[in-house]
Amino acid sequence: MNAKAAPLSLPEIDVEEFRKVVRSRRSVRRFTDEPIPDAVLEDCLELATLAPNSSNLQPWEFFVVRTPELRGKLAQACLGQNAATTAPVLIAIVARPDTWRKHARLALENWPKEEKLPSIVEKYYKKIAPIHYNQGPLGLLGVAKKTAGLVVGLSRPVPRGPYSVNEMKVWATKSTALAAENLMLALRAHGYDSCPMEGFDECRVRKLLNLPRKGLVTMVLAAGRRAENGVYNRQYRFDQETLIHYL
Template identity: 30%
Template sequence: MMRKTTTEQTISVQEAIESRRSIRKFIQQPIDQQHLQNIFELVQLSPSAWNLQPWRFHVVTDVNLKKKLEEAAYGQKQVTSAPAVIVVTSDMEDVLTNIGDTVHPGLSEEQKQEEVANLSAFFNGMSVEDRGQWGLNQTNIAFGILMTAVQGYGYASNPMLGFDQDKVRDLLNLPKYVQFAGILPIGKPDDEGYPHHRFTLEKIVKFH
C-alpha cells in the first residue's frame, strides 16, 4: 500500500528516542487529528509473528471518560491532563475470528487455506489465557513503536500499567479476554520530565 507523503515537521528516530521522557503534565491543547492519523499509520506497520497484528488502540479524548479513566488509574493526574489517552489492548479472539484477513494476498488460494488451517489449529490448541498472553507479547512491540512515533511528531507520552483493568474494560465495553499492554497519555509537554537514568551497556548487553 502506497502511503502519502507528509510535509509535517518530524524528528529523526534517534532524536525521538533520545528526547523521550515520561511526562505527567501536558499543555491543554488538542492534538491535531491529522497528526494522530499519521502516527497510527506508522504504528500500523509494526511487525508481528505470522502478521497477526493483535493490537487494538482506543483513543480517548472525551473529558468525562478521561475523568473515569483517571479514577480507574488510582487518581493519576496525567490521564486528565493529557488531551488524548490511548488505551493499548490485544485481542487474539478477534484475530482468530478473522484469521484469513492476516494471510498475505500474494499467496495462492491453496496456500491461503493451508495457512488459515495451520494457524487456527495452533491457536485453538491453546487456552484463551495463553493465546491472550501470546498476543500481548506482540502488542508490546507496537506499543514501543507508538511511543516513538508520538515523540517523533513533537508530542510527549507516559506509559502506564497502574490501573484497574476490570474498570477500564467496563468503561470501554471490552470483552473480558482482551489483554492490556498499557495506557498512554499523550500531548504537548508542560514539564521536562526527569533526565535519563539507565544501566550501562555492560550491564544490559552481552556479546557471545
C-alpha cells in the same frame, strides 16, 4: 513463511533524526491542554499498526478517548496520575488473544490484489494457524500439542507453544507492546509526547470503555504536548555490560 516478496525501493534514512526521536522520548507526567490534531493522531495510530507482529495477525486494538467527561473518568481509573489527568488524549492499548481466527481470514482477504497469493501463505492461514493457535475445549488441544512437541523436540527443533490460554495472552501482549512502542515514537516524531501507564484499575477501565471480554489492557497511554514540568528527572540506564551479552 518464505513467500517471495517483491523488491522494495528503500528510502534514505537519517539515523541522527531517529536517534533524536528515541533519545528525546520520555515518560511525560504532565501535559499542556493543547489538543493533538486529528491528522497527527491518525498518522501515529497508522504507524503503530505497522509494527511487527506474530504471523501478521495484528492481535491489538486501540481505544482513543478524547471526550472530556469520559477522559476524566478514565483518568480516575488510572489512579489519578498526573499524566492521566492532564493529557488531552488517553489511549487504551488492548491485546486480543482471541481474534487470531478472524484475522487469519482477513490476512487472506487483504492480500495485495496485484500479487498472486503464494500457496504456502494460503496453507499457513487455512491449515497451520488453526492448529497452532487453537487450544481446543478446556485447553485439551493445547495439552496434546505440548506433549507432541516434547516428543518431536527430542530429535529436532520445534515451535514451543503457545500451548494454553495464558500463553496466548503472552503471545498477543508481545505483539501489542511492539505496536505501543511504534505509537510512542511516532508521537515524539510529530513533536508530541506520551506516558505508558500500567497503574490502573483494569475492571473499571474495562467497564468504562466497554472493552471486549477477552481483551487485555496492556497499558493506557497518555498523550499530548509536554509541559515544562512534564519530566521529573534525568534519564539514566544500567550499565550495558549488565544487560547486553555478545556470544
